[in-house]
Amino acid sequence: MNMKEIEPQKSENNLEFKLYGARWITISIFALLAAVNAIQWLEYSIITNIIMKYYGVSSVAVDGTSMIAMATYPVLLFPATYVIDKIGLRYAVLLGGLGTTVGAWIKIFSVQPHLFWVGYVGQTVVFTSQPFILGLPPKIAAVWFGPNEMSTACCIGIFGSQLGTALSFILPPLIVENHDNLDDIGRELLYLFYSIAIFSSVTLFLIFVLFKSEPPSPPSKAQADLKSNRTESFNKIFLKSYKSLSTNKSFLLHAISFGINLGVYVTVCTLLNQFVLEYFEDAETDAGLTGLFLVVVGMGGVVIFGIVLDKTRKYKETAIALYGTTILSIIAFLVALEMYSKILLYIAGCLLGFFQTGYYGVGFEFGVELSYAQPESTSSGILVAMVQAFGIIFTLLLGQLLPYFGTFWALVSIIAVLTLGGIITITIPNKLRRQEALSSRDELSIEN
Numbered sequence: 001m002n003m004k005e006i007e008p009q010k011s012e013n014n015l016e017f018k019l020y021g022a023r024w025i026t027i028s029i030f031a032l033l034a035a036v037n038a039i040q041w042l043e044y045s046i047i048t049n050i051i052m053k054y055y056g057v058s059s060v061a062v063d064g065t066s067m068i069a070m071a072t073y074p075v076l077l078f079p080a081t082y083v084i085d086k087i088g089l090r091y092a093v094l095l096g097g098l099g100t101t102v103g104a105w106i107k108i109f110s111v112q113p114h115l116f117w118v119g120y121v122g123q124t125v126v127f128t129s130q131p132f133i134l135g136l137p138p139k140i141a142a143v144w145f146g147p148n149e150m151s152t153a154c155c156i157g158i159f160g161s162q163l164g165t166a167l168s169f170i171l172p173p174l175i176v177e178n179h180d181n182l183d184d185i186g187r188e189l190l191y192l193f194y195s196i197a198i199f200s201s202v203t204l205f206l207i208f209v210l211f212k213s214e215p216p217s218p219p220s221k222a223q224a225d226l227k228s229n230r231t232e233s234f235n236k237i238f239l240k241s242y243k244s245l246s247t248n249k250s251f252l253l254h255a256i257s258f259g260i261n262l263g264v265y266v267t268v269c270t271l272l273n274q275f276v277l278e279y280f281e282d283a284e285t286d287a288g289l290t291g292l293f294l295v296v297v298g299m300g301g302v303v304i305f306g307i308v309l310d311k312t313r314k315y316k317e318t319a320i321a322l323y324g325t326t327i328l329s330i331i332a333f334l335v336a337l338e339m340y341s342k343i344l345l346y347i348a349g350c351l352l353g354f355f356q357t358g359y360y361g362v363g364f365e366f367g368v369e370l371s372y373a374q375p376e377s378t379s380s381g382i383l384v385a386m387v388q389a390f391g392i393i394f395t396l397l398l399g400q401l402l403p404y405f406g407t408f409w410a411l412v413s414i415i416a417v418l419t420l421g422g423i424i425t426i427t428i429p430n431k432l433r434r435q436e437a438l439s440s441r442d443e444l445s446i447e448n
Helices: 022-038 045-055 059-087 089-108 116-128 137-144 150-175 182-210 221-229 234-246 249-279 284-312 315-338 342-371 376-426 433-438
Strands: none
Touching: 022 089, 022 137, 022 150, 022 182, 045 059, 045 150, 045 182, 059 089, 059 116, 059 249, 059 376, 089 116, 089 137, 089 182, 137 150, 137 342, 137 376, 150 182, 150 284, 150 342, 234 249, 234 376, 249 284, 249 315, 249 342, 249 376, 284 315, 284 342, 315 342, 315 376, 342 376, 342 433
């Protein structure tokens, strides 16, 4: 690699700070891990009818394989955050990769009609590793990247999760077909499970060989000052960070609005099949395509709005704009269904994915700004826990609402809840603490 180094700069505490080319390898490997973990979210539920036939289980049991992800994260958030901050990024990511890989291999042993419970064990292992993955993009961005790159880097990490979700919509239906012969279904389930297990193993190997906790010198003045000022014991810092965030009004308001927005996203993905089938008979493929478009276009939104933040630093303004466009996209989705137009449904799915998934990265970065100088893993972990908590609540409530009132009123309820979240976002005091720390001096030095 052609290395071009600019004279390193120093913080007020005389610590050098500069950027390293290895930062792009680090965030890319993490994105691979996030992808292979997220692939397994809808691995069963996207082919519910086939899984029900092969294992002889109910649709509720199949839905449970994806609900595990939402149920385990809030429970494990506190201990996982403690471990992340205690042992560092490298070992935290190794734990995430190890759980993802072991869980994927366990599912290979579930391919017998009476061994569905083994699949549940595998899914549980996979998603108990998720707290070591989902909340890390802002922390990796802060530890490895300069101030003009942090939002983009964070969004690349999130991009991995979205790529995995997109693959979870398309890979299982492509590999596993609805055969009359159960042996044929079992053989193709093995192909699916082996593919993901091998991909997970390769990713784990890359983490072990190439992923480092931090660069030799911090990438920014803010990170350098944080590193030099950590004189308290770790336990005091850890508990102090939670205490500080629990009294940070701006962050708490943002956590609620973030949880509402992305909780709706999780719910729409989970119930999309039911929404579509109420209006279009035998439209399982159309529901799958709508979900695929939603996620794939959303990946573009994540990257684009990450670049927008790096250029403008308008965190609150961008969050408000994306909240508004998300509400309009849900309205468009409802109109498309009421007009029985599949073309409009695809378009609405693309719009919803672009704006709502774009908000994911923006919300993460806005949360870090509001919570600085608390550990990024703590603030982002709380944000993700709020998403999972709201996702479970919304999914369960709307699941009960749908049979009695239908999709129309379910989506109207979603619009009302999103409107409340948008109002909360508008009221958030716009105090960008990290930007205040970064603005004291120009601090880029790059090693390409």
